[in-house]
Structures are given as C-alpha cells and as structure tokens.
Amino acid sequence: MGGVAVAYLVEAKELYLIGMDPKTGKELWRQLASPGQITPGIPVTVQDVDDKVVYMRPERGDPRFTRLVIADPKTGADIVVSGPAIVSSSxxxxxxxxxxxxxxxxxxxxxxxxxxxxxxxxxxxxAQAAIPAGARSIGDGGLLDLGIRSPQREEFALFSDNKVRWRIPVTDAFPPGYSTDYGWRFHHYESQKLIVGNIYPDVKRAPDSSFTRQLEGRAAAAGISTVDGSVLWKEPGADLFCRGAIDVEDPATEDLIPVRCRYRGIETYDGKTRQVSHRDLSVTVEGFSPTTGKTTWTVDAGPADLLVEPGNGQVTAGRTTVMARFGAEPLAIDIATGKTTVPASDATFWCPRKVEFKYRVPMRILGDLIYDRYGEAITSICDTKGEPATQPPPSSVTRSVGTNFDDITIVATKEGFTAYRTEPA
Structure with missing residues (x-):
C-alpha cells in the first residue's frame, strides 16, 4: 500500500497498526488501533480506500467507542478522522x-x-422507510439483511447510491428456517451484476455450546441479480468457497474463482475445548458458473480435512492450486480447471494458522465478557504431511500467500514478519 507494508500487531493486549519498509523491515510508524465492537469471530484485517489505509482508533475515556481514520500509508499521518461511534460491522x-x-x-x-x-x-x-434500524451489511455490493425477524418475514435488500434498489424475502432464495443469524457468506461478481452466497439453518447446542450435526445438505446457496433482486439459481447442499477454505483469485480478472464444496459426514464441536472433529468425512469439490449455478467440473476429494476446517485458511500449492488433504495420499486441486495432482514427496507449502489474541476491551455477548479476538492467519513452512519443514516453498507459492513489493514478498509468521526474495510473475 503506497510502497509500505501495513499490518496489525498486538502487544500487551493493545492493538496497533504499523507501517514497515519492505526492503529493510524497519518500522516507519505506529498507531493505536481497535477491533471495534464487531462480532469477535470476524478477523481484524487491513482495509484500504483509494490506496489509503482505513482503521479504527479507540476513543479515550470509553474505548468501546472508536474513531474511523483514513491515513497516509507512507507516514501513518491522519488524513480524515471521524467523530466517536460504536462500530459493529467491518x-x-x-x-x-x-x-x-x-x-x-x-x-x-x-x-x-x-x-x-x-x-x-x-x-x-x-433515513428511508425501506431500511429499518438494525439493518446490517452482509456483503460487498450493498447487500443488506434488513434485521426483520419473526413474526414478520426476514428480508434482503440492495442499497446503493443512497437508494434501496430492491428488497426480497429471504425465502425467495433460501429454504424456510435459514437465516444470516446462523452464518453467511456472500460474494459480489460486479462485472456480471450478481451476488452469490450461502446462509445456514440453526443447530441444536448443549448449554456449553457443544453440538453434533450431519454435514450433508446443511448449506444452501443461491445467485441473486443485483439489477432487480431476481433469484437466478438455487443450489441446496452447496457451500460456496468451501466454508471459506478456498479463496483463489483468477489472475485474469482478479476476482474470486467460483468454487463450492459438498460435504458428507458428521461434525462435532466440543464447547469446553472449542475443538471441532469429523467422522466419515467426504468432500466433493465443484467449479460452477456464477450466472447459472451449473457445475463446470467435479473432483471427489475424499477425506479432504483441509477443506472442512476453514478457520486456518487455505494451503496454497500454486497460483490457482490449493491442497485438499495432507497425509499418505496428499491431493492438490487447480481451482481454475479442476485438475488434480499429487505433490512431490519433498514439496513444501505455507500452512496458515488462525491468530487469536486477547484485547483489553471486552464485548458483552449474552451476558458474558468476551476478550478473545481474531486476526488474519500467520503461516509456517510445512511438508506433504502437514508437518513443519525448513525448505521454503517455490517463489510462486510464496507470492500467492504473502504481500508483494516488486521482487520482495513479506510473510507473517509466528516469529514476526519475514521477507523473501521472489520472482515476479
């Protein structure tokens, strides 16, 4: 961003935004930052507008309030600073x-x-009568959940240029009982004037939040026109972008390559240990057309555990290739074509790991004070079994997971930020 590496870091339960010289690693500036009052499971990520960095700064006196800041990435100097507010969405x-x-x-x-x-x-x-208080953004392109709940029908709306372009009942696109209250993922294909996405049904939980559920058929996907809100297609049982486990850009369009997963098996969440496990897991990966929903290729990926626990992020094996599973029978899939390969025995990758940190200002959720927050994944070198390795992956793989500055790529690891000399594509 502006020739400067911009990242978040945590020290003593405080969150900071920093700028670094990508050639030397020298810290150029540092600003106190805040994750706001956004749902704790949503990671804190660096945002930009017109090549300027955007972040939240805690308000003195009551750090639940923040000021939105637009800053110069080269110096960290303020360009625009808002008044204080409690911010609850990204x-x-x-x-x-x-x-x-x-x-x-x-x-x-x-x-x-x-x-x-x-x-x-x-x-x-x-203020518009068409947008109730409590409406929330659920995706780029202006898609809103209007916040309406039973006994009234839940609705989506598209808001752009200070106008509500359309509104539709959620049940036009998804089965009864499905709601953004139980999770969502939407993506705006701007050039094709459509939004694709998932929402989910509720799951019965024990008092400690533990649950066991069947994966097959749980997700529901749909494509919605941004022009008039018409539902272009519906696809039951399909998890778009594989629960967030696959986010691969098309090199030509710089937009996400459309991909989805169909899961079978049983998923269990232990509320005490906060661990997820799977039994009899089987995953089918599909390419699809965003405009029609039709399948363009299919791969039976078997027990593809890397595609069912997306919290850590995808394991990249090439420009458009991701790992579906490690172990005795490792498998890689080119998301652009559906072609599968078996990596060489000495191949290495970048294995991401979700970052969890304690922030000094808690959120109160259902009476509990929550200090845990999440950041973007850090990564480490691993082999075809998912075990630690020392040999860096190929330049093309490193450039796919890091932040690139000409022939330098910066990767975030548990030791800090590491720069690698790489070959531009």
Missing amino acids: LSSCGADVCTTARRSVNARGTLHRLRVADGKLAEEP
Whole structure:
C-alpha cells in the first residue's frame, strides 16, 4: 500500500497498526488501533480506500467507542478522522468513502453510516422507510439483511447510491428456517451484476455450546441479480468457497474463482475445548458458473480435512492450486480447471494458522465478557504431511500467500514478519 507494508500487531493486549519498509523491515510508524465492537469471530484485517489505509482508533475515556481514520500509508499521518461511534460491522469502501454499521450512543441501534472523505463527517445514511434500524451489511455490493425477524418475514435488500434498489424475502432464495443469524457468506461478481452466497439453518447446542450435526445438505446457496433482486439459481447442499477454505483469485480478472464444496459426514464441536472433529468425512469439490449455478467440473476429494476446517485458511500449492488433504495420499486441486495432482514427496507449502489474541476491551455477548479476538492467519513452512519443514516453498507459492513489493514478498509468521526474495510473475 503506497510502497509500505501495513499490518496489525498486538502487544500487551493493545492493538496497533504499523507501517514497515519492505526492503529493510524497519518500522516507519505506529498507531493505536481497535477491533471495534464487531462480532469477535470476524478477523481484524487491513482495509484500504483509494490506496489509503482505513482503521479504527479507540476513543479515550470509553474505548468501546472508536474513531474511523483514513491515513497516509507512507507516514501513518491522519488524513480524515471521524467523530466517536460504536462500530459493529467491518469497514468497507463505498465509492470514494467508507461505510459501516455504527451507533452514536450505547443504547442506540446500529444504522448504516458513511465516513465522507470530502469533509471527514461520519454521517448516518439518509433515513428511508425501506431500511429499518438494525439493518446490517452482509456483503460487498450493498447487500443488506434488513434485521426483520419473526413474526414478520426476514428480508434482503440492495442499497446503493443512497437508494434501496430492491428488497426480497429471504425465502425467495433460501429454504424456510435459514437465516444470516446462523452464518453467511456472500460474494459480489460486479462485472456480471450478481451476488452469490450461502446462509445456514440453526443447530441444536448443549448449554456449553457443544453440538453434533450431519454435514450433508446443511448449506444452501443461491445467485441473486443485483439489477432487480431476481433469484437466478438455487443450489441446496452447496457451500460456496468451501466454508471459506478456498479463496483463489483468477489472475485474469482478479476476482474470486467460483468454487463450492459438498460435504458428507458428521461434525462435532466440543464447547469446553472449542475443538471441532469429523467422522466419515467426504468432500466433493465443484467449479460452477456464477450466472447459472451449473457445475463446470467435479473432483471427489475424499477425506479432504483441509477443506472442512476453514478457520486456518487455505494451503496454497500454486497460483490457482490449493491442497485438499495432507497425509499418505496428499491431493492438490487447480481451482481454475479442476485438475488434480499429487505433490512431490519433498514439496513444501505455507500452512496458515488462525491468530487469536486477547484485547483489553471486552464485548458483552449474552451476558458474558468476551476478550478473545481474531486476526488474519500467520503461516509456517510445512511438508506433504502437514508437518513443519525448513525448505521454503517455490517463489510462486510464496507470492500467492504473502504481500508483494516488486521482487520482495513479506510473510507473517509466528516469529514476526519475514521477507523473501521472489520472482515476479
């Protein structure tokens, strides 16, 4: 970003945003930051608008409140700083501005706000009867969950250019009982004027949040036109982007390659240990057309455990290739074509691991104080069995997982940030 490596780091339960010289690793600047009051499971990620860095800064006195900051990535200097607000959804670009869900007081309901770059004002989007208080953003492109619940019908809406373009019942696209309350994933294919996505049904949990469930048929996917809200296709049992385990960009379009997984087996979550396990796991991976939902290729990936526990992120094996499983029978899949390969026995990869950290300001959820937050994954070198290795992966693999500056790629590891000399594509 602006020729500077920008990243978050945590020290003594404080969150900082820093800028580094990619050639020397020297820290150029540091600013105190905040994850806001966003759902703790959503990772804190570096955001940018027009090649400027966007982040939240804790308010002195009451750090539940934050100020939205647009800063120069070269120096960390403030360009625009908003007034204080409680921010409850991730920051996203909306034209030349920054949009989020926020409220000005503790007891108010969150509404859509826009940080106007021109004057630095954090302004509530123009009040409209079509957007109830409590509406939340659920994806790029202006897709909203209107926040309406039983006995009224749950609805989606598309909001852009200060107008509600359309609104539809959730049941137009998904089965009854499915809701964003139980999870969602949407992606906007802007050039094709459509949004694809998943929502899920509820799961019965024990008092400690433990559960056991069948994976087959649980997800439901749909494609929705951004022009008029018409449902273009529905696909029961399909998890788009494989529960977040596969996010591969098309080198030509720089947009996500459409891929989905169908899972079979039993998933168990232990609320005490917070560990997930699977039994009789089998995964089918499919390419698909975003406009029609039709399958373009299919791979029976078997017990592809790397594709069912997405919390750690994908294991990259090439520009558009990911690992589906390690072990005695490792398998890699080219997401662009569906072609499968067996990696060489001495092949190495970057194995990501989810970052969990303690933040000094808790969130109160269902009466509990939650200090745990998540960041983007850190990574380490591993072999075809998923075990630690020392030989760095090929340059193309490293460039796919790191942040690139000409012939230098910076990778975040448990030891800190490491720079590698790589060959630009």
